[in-house]
Amino acid sequence: MTQSLLKIIDPHLHLFNLQQGDYQWLKPQNPPFWPDKKRINRNFIEKDLCLPVPIHLAGFVHVEAGFDNQQPWREIDWLQQHCTLPFKSVAFADLTTHVFEEHLRQLQQRSTVVGIRHILDEQAQAILSSHLIDRHFALLADTNFSFDAQLSLSDTPALDLLVAVANRHKSLRIIINHAGWPPSDTDKRAQEKWLTGLQKLAQCENIAMKLSGWEMSNRAWQPEQVAKLLRHCLSFFGDERIMLASNFPLCTFSMPYADLWNSYVTLPEISPQSLEKMAFNNAKTWYQF
Template sequence: MKIIDPHLHLFDLKKGNYQWLREDNPPFCPDKHLIAKNFSEHNLTLAAPLTLAGFVHIEAGFDNEQPWREIAWLENTCNMDFRSIALLDITLPKALFLLALEKLTSYKSVVGIRYILDDDTIAILNDNNSQANLATLAESKLSFELQMSLANSLAVDRLMTILSVTPNLMLCINHAGWPTQNHVEYAHWLQNIERLASFENVFIKCSGFEMIDKHYSASWQHKVINQCIEKFGVARVMLASNFPLSLWHASYQDTWGSYLALAKNELAETKLAGTTFLYNAEQLQQLCFSNAQQFYKF
């Protein structure tokens, strides 16, 4: 089975800055040393029945001041078929945003940008430059990777206002919009993914479960995926690894093996045999390959 991994990160600690990977910088977590090392495409090893046909590299803080340096490094280093999502601050004044966008799009692998919102979501989305720059992104036929908590209904309100006036912006929610194991927050998350699913240009990527809980259960992971599929439909959901952060929970092979267990023919011999979240081979191929192939322009 062919896979395009639509969300992963590669590091070269000698060439890049990666401030967030340094021990004395946030985020502070006891297992940071497990990922604070060099990772290349050669670490993306899969065994049968899985084959990695391509990947999407998501910006990883290589150089936040000159984000094109990360793209140049990737294009000089990687031989596998890949696409890049570059870092670009959407609150920049229009002239600076356009200048940076022009530099980034001179690299053939760039298909979109990410600017992490998270704790600053409302302030960033309320910034006058943000809406204008997202409209520019849409005009340039580039996508935006959205990283924010979808349990925050006020922030989702603001996002929906922007989406309503930017109907051509291709947007992909990262890490399933941070579902939590808190029942109240989870209910808000579920309501808000349904609201966002009403926009046909919005897709959702399921990954990053290890950032919510390093010891998450496969049944909880599968529940989240199933609810994303219920709201967005199979054609607008992608499964991804978030490598190398996924190593906090499992190997690269086992991360994808957990997704493979969503298929009907794989479940019979596993402890998840009683689950109701079953997808056929064609649907799983959409979730693991063809949706990413289309969205990221392979």
């Protein structure tokens, strides 16, 4: 029996142009100090996104990769000039500075931009406590841009600030990156905090989860670990606020792009109907394709 075509939208990937962009984080003298970082310190373009039949890449969301944080629209201009697949862009914009509004105006002029990301991580509490936060999230909501939030769900003070922001700006779509950095199975305390964080976020209907980035904490991750995390996410969020994503090219630290997507689509936990939502429909809706 022939397999039917499975369309996906990859909602979290990065393309690199080392000749035009800065990418300070890719340089060997800068963090993160991964021993294998040089493997991704090269150009990646759209044609590197190869998938096996019957999986068909119908579109993607490009998330800012540190191309030029002073003029973030330069990354978008390069992408719009060279990409041929349907795609949307999540650009960088600094939430803590007064140039945010001007940068937002510049980004609004680029047709693919649908949101911004300012990586929170260790600075999450400080950034989300900024006196400019409410003004800037209101601007995002007014321009119909989403916010990609990258932080650990185990960071309870920061998470509570994010939930408060989500409740104050209910029309703003907030999308959690990399499953909110789920902790290892051995760290039970952090796991409890992560699950509590997941539950708090799920109560905000304007928040969705992107599942990706497994290789960042464990190069040898296994599909069973993802299946377990997916079950937790489904129990709180349901299948309409979860997106499966790659984090390409960083996913290649663990396996080729095609193998990653094959591991997702063969997870026994996912029904064909849920897979269609989490691999295609939800990204189409949340990122305004």
